[in-house]
Amino acid sequence: MEIGAGQPARYDAVTIFLHWVIALLVLFMIGLGLYMDHIPVNDPMPLHQLHKSVGIVTMLLIVVRVIWRLTHKAPALPKDMLPAQRMAIGGMEGILYLFQIFLPATGWLMVSSMAMPIVLFGLVSWPLIPLPQSVMDSGTLAEVMPDIHNWLAWVFGGFIALHVLAALYHRFIKKDQIVDRILPRHGAGR
Known part of the structure; x- marks a missing residue:
């Protein structure tokens, strides 16, 4: 059903749930990241682990959301919406999905390049991305990844x-x- 013909077409309950849970997690991660940028590095180790834990959970939820979106059609847009507006909506959706995937992936790559452990909520070890020894020895990736991750955020x-x-x-x-x-x-x- 298109918008404008009675009740608006809606996203399904799973999409709505994932949208709002991920939105809250992303806002929490941005706030925590900003806070961590302004405190001494030796203080926030529990905060770093919390940031990594919530980041991994968010990344997994985003993977679920992308798979769900690929298998469940979005509700129709208004009939009178201009083609440029439709393109803008689709483009923004694509950009937001890309950032939701790349931002946690760059965080994971960053801590992997620094050989920093990831222990989800202090309970479960999460594997680091295997990197060639030459990359680890050069230290270049570990040097640039914090800036890339921060810039993307x-x-x-x-x-x-x-x-x-x-x-x-x-x-x-x-x-x-x-x-x-x-x-x-x-x-x-x-």
Whole structure:
């Protein structure tokens, strides 16, 4: 069912759940990362492990979300939406998915290049990415990865801001039902 013909077409419950859980985890990770950047390196080891643990869990949830998205069609957009707007929505969705995959992957590569252990929530060891000894010996990857990971986080934050601004625009200025497609349902009457 297309938006504009009665109730809006909605994402399925699994997509809605994954969207909001991952959104909260990503915001937590960005906040924790910003905090960790402003405290002495010798203090945050428990915070680094928490950041790595939540990052790995988030990455796994994102893999589930991508697989789910590839096997479950998104609800239709409004009939009157311009082709350029449709392309912008699809492009933004693709960019957000890429960042959600690449950001935790660069974090994993970063700690692997530094041979730093990953212990998920202090309970389970997570394997490091196997790297050639020549890469480990040169130290170049370990030197550049923190900057790459940090830079990607800032760019991702910018795209998240654009995504939120677009949602607010549709909700409060355009007053269409685009945002309703991903909002959790409240009450039995909806």
